[in-house]
Amino acid sequence: MLSGPKSYLRENPYMKKSREETAETRQMIVKTAAAEFRKNGLQMGVADLMSAAGLTHGGFYRHFQSKDELVAEACVEALNTLIDSLALTASKNADSGPLKAVVLKYLSTGHRDHPANGCAFAFLGGEIARCEKKTREAVAECYQRLIDLVAGLLPAELGDRGREAQFIVTSMLGAIVMCRIPTDRALSARILNDTAEQIITRYSL
Amino acid sequence: MLSGPKSYLRENPYMKKSREETAETRQMIVKTAAAEFRKNGLQMGVADLMSAAGLTHGGFYRHFQSKDELVAEACVEALNTLIDSLALTASKNADSGPLKAVVLKYLSTGHRDHPANGCAFAFLGGEIARCEKKTREAVAECYQRLIDLVAGLLPAELGDRGREAQFIVTSMLGAIVMCRIPTDRALSARILNDTAEQIITRYSL
DNA sequence: TGTACATCAGTGAACGCGCGTTCACTGATGTAC
DNA sequence: TGTACATCAGTGAACGCGCGTTCACTGATGTAC
Numbered sequence: 001m002l003s004g005p006k007s008y009l010r011e012n013p014y015m016k017k018s019r020e021e022t023a024e025t026r027q028m029i030v031k032t033a034a035a036e037f038r039k040n041g042l043q044m045g046v047a048d049l050m051s052a053a054g055l056t057h058g059g060f061y062r063h064f065q066s067k068d069e070l071v072a073e074a075c076v077e078a079l080n081t082l083i084d085s086l087a088l089t090a091s092k093n094a095d096s097g098p099l100k101a102v103v104l105k106y107l108s109t110g111h112r113d114h115p116a117n118g119c120a121f122a123f124l125g126g127e128i129a130r131c132e133k134k135t136r137e138a139v140a141e142c143y144q145r146l147i148d149l150v151a152g153l154l155p156a157e158l159g160d161r162g163r164e165a166q167f168i169v170t171s172m173l174g175a176i177v178m179c180r181i182p183t184d185r186a187l188s189a190r191i192l193n194d195t196a197e198q199i200i201t202r203y204s205l
Numbered sequence: 206m207l208s209g210p211k212s213y214l215r216e217n218p219y220m221k222k223s224r225e226e227t228a229e230t231r232q233m234i235v236k237t238a239a240a241e242f243r244k245n246g247l248q249m250g251v252a253d254l255m256s257a258a259g260l261t262h263g264g265f266y267r268h269f270q271s272k273d274e275l276v277a278e279a280c281v282e283a284l285n286t287l288i289d290s291l292a293l294t295a296s297k298n299a300d301s302g303p304l305k306a307v308v309l310k311y312l313s314t315g316h317r318d319h320p321a322n323g324c325a326f327a328f329l330g331g332e333i334a335r336c337e338k339k340t341r342e343a344v345a346e347c348y349q350r351l352i353d354l355v356a357g358l359l360p361a362e363l364g365d366r367g368r369e370a371q372f373i374v375t376s377m378l379g380a381i382v383m384c385r386i387p388t389d390r391a392l393s394a395r396i397l398n399d400t401a402e403q404i405i406t407r408y409s410l
Numbered sequence: 411t412g413t414a415c416a417t418c419a420g421t422g423a424a425c426g427c428g429c430g431t432t433c434a435c436t437g438a439t440g441t442a443c
Numbered sequence: 444t445g446t447a448c449a450t451c452a453g454t455g456a457a458c459g460c461g462c463g464t465t466c467a468c469t470g471a472t473g474t475a476c
Contacts (some may be wrong), residue, residue, distance in 0.1 A: 018438095018439070018440075018450085018451080018452080021452085022451085022452065025452075025453090040335070041331065041332060041335060043248050043429095045428070045429060045430080046429080046430060046431085047428085047429080047430090055452095055453070055454090056453070056454055056455065057430090057431095057454090057455085058431095058432090058433085058453070058454050058455060058456090059452060059453040059454070060430090060431085061430095061431070061432075062451075062452055062453070063452090066430080066431085067429095067430065067431090121382065121383060121386075122330075122331070122382070123331050123334075124331055125327075125330070125331060125382040125383065125385075125386065126246065126327070126328050126329055126330060126331050126332060126382065126385075127246060127331060127332070128386055129328075129382075129385035129386050130245070130246060133388050136386050136387065136388050137387070137388055137389075139386050140386055140387035140388070140389065140392065143383065143386065143387070144392075163399045163402075163403070164403075166395070166396060166399045166400070167376065167399060167400055167403040169379075169383075170376060170379035170380040170382075170383050170396065170400055171372065171375060171376040171379055172379070173379035173382060173383060174374075174375035174376055174377070174378035174379025174380070174382065175375040175379070177326065177327070177330040177331065177334075177375075177378060177379065177382060178326060178330065178348065178374075178375050178378060180330075180331075180334035181326075181330065181333055181334050181341050181344050181345055181348065182341065182342070182345035182348070183338050183341050183342055183345070184342075184345065187345065187349075190371070191371060191375065194368045194371045194372060195371070195372055195375055197368075198368070198369075198372040202407070223417085223418080223419085223471095223472065223473075226419085227418085227419065230419075230420095248462095250461070250462060250463080251462080251463060251464085252461085252462080252463090260419095260420070260421090261420070261421055261422065262421090262422085262463090262464095263420070263421050263422060263423090263464095263465090263466085264419060264420040264421070265463090265464085266463095266464070266465075267418075267419055267420070268419090271463080271464085272462095272463065272464090
């Protein structure tokens, strides 16, 4: 194969370095899109996205078949990064209430005010629900990952930790969706604080 | 004034019937938009919206200064209609658990599958958060209305009914946002049922 | 009451603009021998 | 090693299309006298 006819060459790992660099560029576009979509919504344009990544729009289709493909990957990237960072928060607070730390981090004004690093379920949920099947399924898998993380932080005594985790996650999600609507900062903060307090009290975190 | 010079005529209620009909048409456009926006998102076009209302796009600006003006009114219309219908459900079930009936109606697959009549917080929340101040403030007032409705259905013994209501509403909201993402109907239904069960159990509804 | 005029909701063509996507081209890099 | 050639990420102009908005026009209805 390695010394085979020309038509086979494309399937072999020639030009390794170039391919690695290309993959890095692609990943950088995905990461940029993950931030920009959360800030501006999924209707943000390909040209603006590429320029936020320091490139011009024409090169976009060297990396992606369509904008939809990027949307799917960017949502998954955004969610996995968020879940990783919540898992890190949990392990950093393993001794002093890991779930409490996760809840307080998720329901913080910092989360509310920095959509670029925030929860794509909350910032883009409505739009994702209108996306194509593949995107929705990939995002649903991330949801499962988040549920599993939270379930693992709940006391083993609890009857059905998955169900409790589901409730905790959707509660927090709803609070972040809602708290971003009012322009009244006090009302907004109250939504976050009330929800955090309810969860912490109910689960004695 | 009534017999004053021409320049004053516009301020008087001449052509009463026409003005009423115009107001009805305008209201019909708002109601159509309230449904269409929830189905397709706020980025839905003015031309499609007007054609869904049985009109052509050109007439739009006889009724609204801009699309943003319609967006604000349509969101408020959608939310008030939803809140009214939940209040009706509560009063119909005044004897047999009004809040339980409200929770089960909100967290139903019927709600999930019929966005045209659904909760604009859940279906459009992320997009509304990116709207202009006026829209966000008007929507936040509707949120307060919903909180007050739910708070009024909670037992008076509860310490802070507003806070409890806030938690119930954001939990339900988060569940509806999330349940619309998976294509797996079983997972989707589980999100709704788990949340309903948790709320009903916790508040002994 | 009848006639001439004014109003204005609704129509459909047109506006400039930005969208997702395509394409001919460039130039840096890797391959062939 | 040196030279001729192939690859392909990235560029920027261009594509058709749909967007929000404007405008000259229409025709039904109301007003003036």
